Amino acid sequence: MNPARRLVRADPEPGFEIDVDGEAVPVVPGQSLGAVLHAAGIRSWRTTRSGGRPRGLFCGIGVCFDCLVTVNGVPSLRACQIEARPGDRVTTGRPHPDGRPAADHASTEREAAGPAGPGRDRGAGGGRGDS
Amino acid sequence: MTPDYDLAVVGGGPAGVAGALTASLAGLGVVLLDSAARLGGQYFRRPADGFRAGRPGALHHGLDRFARQCDRLAARADVLTGHRVWSVEREGSALAVRCAEGDREERPRTITARGVLVATGAYDRPLPFPGWDLPGVITAGGAQALLKGDLVVAGSRVVVAGTGPFLLPVAAGLAAAGAHVLGAYEAGGRLGLAAHPFLAAGRAAEALGYGLRLARHRVPYRGRRAVVEAHGDDRLTHVTIARLDRDWRPVSTRTVECDTLACGYGFIPRIDLLVQLGCAVRDDHGDPAVVVDAGMRTGVPGVYAAGETTGVGGALLAEVEGRIAGRAAAADLGRRVPPDPVLSRRRDRMAAFARALRQAYPVRPGWQGWLREDTLVCRCEEVPLSAVREALELGAADARSVKLLTRAGMGWCQGRMCGYTVACLTRDALPVTRRAIAEPVRLGDLAAWPRPADDPASPDDGPASPEGRSR
Numbered sequence: 180m181n182p183a184r185r186l187v188r189a190d191p192e193p194g195f196e197i198d199v200d201g202e203a204v205p206v207v208p209g210q211s212l213g214a215v216l217h218a219a220g221i222r223s224w225r226t227t228r229s230g231g232r233p234r235g236l237f238c239g240i241g242v243c244f245d246c247l248v249t250v251n252g253v254p255s256l257r258a259c260q261i262e263a264r265p266g267d268r269v270t271t272g273r274p275h276p277d278g279r280p281a282a283d284h285a286s287t288e289r290e291a292a293g294p295a296g297p298g299r300d301r302g303a304g305g306g307r308g309d310s
Numbered sequence: 311m312t313p314d315y316d317l318a319v320v321g322g323g324p325a326g327v328a329g330a331l332t333a334s335l336a337g338l339g340v341v342l343l344d345s346a347a348r349l350g351g352q353y354f355r356r357p358a359d360g361f362r363a364g365r366p367g368a369l370h371h372g373l374d375r376f377a378r379q380c381d382r383l384a385a386r387a388d389v390l391t392g393h394r395v396w397s398v399e400r401e402g403s404a405l406a407v408r409c410a411e412g413d414r415e416e417r418p419r420t421i422t423a424r425g426v427l428v429a430t431g432a433y434d435r436p437l438p439f440p441g442w443d444l445p446g447v448i449t450a451g452g453a454q455a456l457l458k459g460d461l462v463v464a465g466s467r468v469v470v471a472g473t474g475p476f477l478l479p480v481a482a483g484l485a486a487a488g489a490h491v492l493g494a495y496e497a498g499g500r501l502g503l504a505a506h507p508f509l510a511a512g513r514a515a516e517a518l519g520y521g522l523r524l525a526r527h528r529v530p531y532r533g534r535r536a537v538v539e540a541h542g543d544d545r546l547t548h549v550t551i552a553r554l555d556r557d558w559r560p561v562s563t564r565t566v567e568c569d570t571l572a573c574g575y576g577f578i579p580r581i582d583l584l585v586q587l588g589c590a591v592r593d594d595h596g597d598p599a600v601v602v603d604a605g606m607r608t609g610v611p612g613v614y615a616a617g618e619t620t621g622v623g624g625a626l627l628a629e630v631e632g633r634i635a636g637r638a639a640a641a642d643l644g645r646r647v648p649p650d651p652v653l654s655r656r657r658d659r660m661a662a663f664a665r666a667l668r669q670a671y672p673v674r675p676g677w678q679g680w681l682r683e684d685t686l687v688c689r690c691e692e693v694p695l696s697a698v699r700e701a702l703e704l705g706a707a708d709a710r711s712v713k714l715l716t717r718a719g720m721g722w723c724q725g726r727m728c729g730y731t732v733a734c735l736t737r738d739a740l741p742v743t744r745r746a747i748a749e750p751v752r753l754g755d756l757a758a759w760p761r762p763a764d765d766p767a768s769p770d771d772g773p774a775s776p777e778g779r780s781r
């Protein structure tokens with residue numbers, strides 16, 4: 180057992196698996212999606228708009244928005260803030276294990292627009308709202 | 311219209327839970343809201359129920375007592391977890407708390423109360439350095455949250471770096487949970503364990519526990535050291551650790567192989583809701599903190615603040631402040647609450663200690679020398695140092711002008727990650743950003759409500775965009 184679980188004498192409920200780019204990744208009920216991905220050795224699940232740089236967890240508590248993820252086709256969810264659920268399908272834009280081309284992740288991110296927030300200069304950034 | 315509750319508490323950490331419990335024991339009708347799935351906040355973050363942890367307290371000091379507070383609270387107040395509050399505003403004689411329920415579905419909900427206690431805690435202060443945006447570099451608090459909440463050890467070969475006493479529990483926790491912790495590097499002077507601030511804060515047993523764990527796992531704890539560069543192509547493979555002079559300028563460096571860096575230079579209070587409400591903000595050693603009186607009342611009637619929102623001071627002070635706020639709220643609503651001078655004196659003593667601690671672990675200016683021209687200052691909008699320097703050369707004199715010229719701080723995180731850096735680079739005063747929305751919400755949810763009044767004094771923080779997150 181992983182020592183962290185031993186430390187707190189965990190006796191995990193039967194878990195489930197989610198689909199990450201076609202790969203099965205194990206979940207203990209209640210774990211955040213970000214933690215599930217990180218624990219599976221996946222350190223990034225999107226790339227940035229202009230630099231194409233990989234991003235995964237950073238702050239871990241919902242403030243940095245680095246961990247944005249696409250789940251079941253819904254883009255821009257904070258992986259550290261949502262619980263993984265049975266049936267979840269995560270697409271990261273990495274090459275698919277069976278050789279299918281990667282989804283155009285950059286465009287999903289563009290469509291996703293920003294969080295509703297202050298400081299919007301409408302129209303700037305081609306319809307992105309996170310200006 | 312009668313408000314739904316006497317008091318709405320935002321935040322279920324040590325401050326919020328103590329405040330809500332105290333107020334409900336004094337006879338108020340109380341609701342507590344937290345975005346997380348479980349009460350606990352940062353310090354008492356608990357593993358997901360699915361783990362059925364037999365000893366969840368192994369990772370926390372004092373968890374049993376907190377758990378009892380939560381049980382007592384649940385018996386006498388409404389506890390709404392999974393509720394993200396994005397705005398609080400005055401509505402007639404009441405305060406309207408606008409939130410979204412559910413981590414993905416976002417069912418909109420408004421709760422009204424006569425008073426609101428904001429105990430939303432803090433977040434890590436990162437400092438930038440080349441490579442700090444590589445996957446594998448995470449905040450110290452993030453590593454702690456992964457461990458406490460998800461029982462996930464952030465990496466196998468881990469370096470811990472930053473400043474402040476928080477590095478100790480992070481390094482000790484990771485080591486005990488099976489990580490090979492290569493070292494805990496304190497940029498300030500290392501204080502010997504005997505002189506360690508935890509001892510003076512009445513946390514001797516806790517400090518001793520960390521010390522023993524570090525010793526048992528042979529984790530070196532070194533002062534005047536910092537990680538000044540992270541290396542790797544698409545994930546972290548190495549870090550450069552520098553020996554620093556007094557001002558944090560690198561004196562010599564060496565490179566260490568690792569897969570994870572947990573890094574944090576203190577905490578920044580999370581005060582968006584309070585700033586929205588118009589609460590006064592003071593400069594707490596370079597960070598914004600909300601101004602409160604001896605009863606934790608902000609200047610805005612009916613609005614109270616406790617815990618890290620009033621200045622970073624840790625979990626014990628947060629709890630004491632929560633209790634004081636709960637009592638004040640009850641007294642202000644006409645309940646009979648005898649004064650408790652002992653509690654007030656405890657707060658004064660602990661707050662004075664927190665101030666001393668902040669002075670003992672300042673961020674020194676030499677970190678700016680770790681940056682290169684292409685080092686990202688703003689991670690969201692990918693703004694490098696060179697762009698910020700250019701803006702300064704063009705005559706930008708404050709953080710707001712730099713933001714307008716470079717887009718630093720205009721992305722998803724709304725400057726929460728780069729605000730401190732930009733303020734330092736521009737030598738600007740306190741970075742206080744008025745964010746009309748404390749948590750992202752979808753377009754439809756926003757459209758359903760009238761807009762909060764805009765502050766004409768903040769032209770760059772205008773109305774929320776109609777192009778909010780679309781689905």
Ligand SMILES: Cc1cc2nc3c(=O)[nH]c(=O)nc-3n(C[C@H](O)[C@H](O)[C@H](O)COP(=O)(O)OP(=O)(O)OC[C@H]3O[C@@H](n4cnc5c(N)ncnc54)[C@H](O)[C@@H]3O)c2cc1C
Nearest residue numbers: 321323324325344345351352353395430431451617618625
């Ligand atoms: C990531 C992280 C990890 C930490 N780990 C430790 C540790 O292990 N040991 C230690 O001594 N200190 C730790 N700290 C320091 C911490 O600030 C204090 O120990 C303590 O938790 C502060 O108590 P609090 O009640 O003021 O706030 P918190 O404990 O931070 O509680 C605030 C609560 O408010 C909720 N919240 C915030 N905004 C909203 C909103 N808009 N809507 C709804 N809910 C909201 C949060 O979900 C959170 O549960 C950590 C800090 C951070 C940022």
Ligand code: FES
Nearest residue numbers: 239241243244259
């Ligand atoms: S890791 Fe920062 S928001 Fe999720």
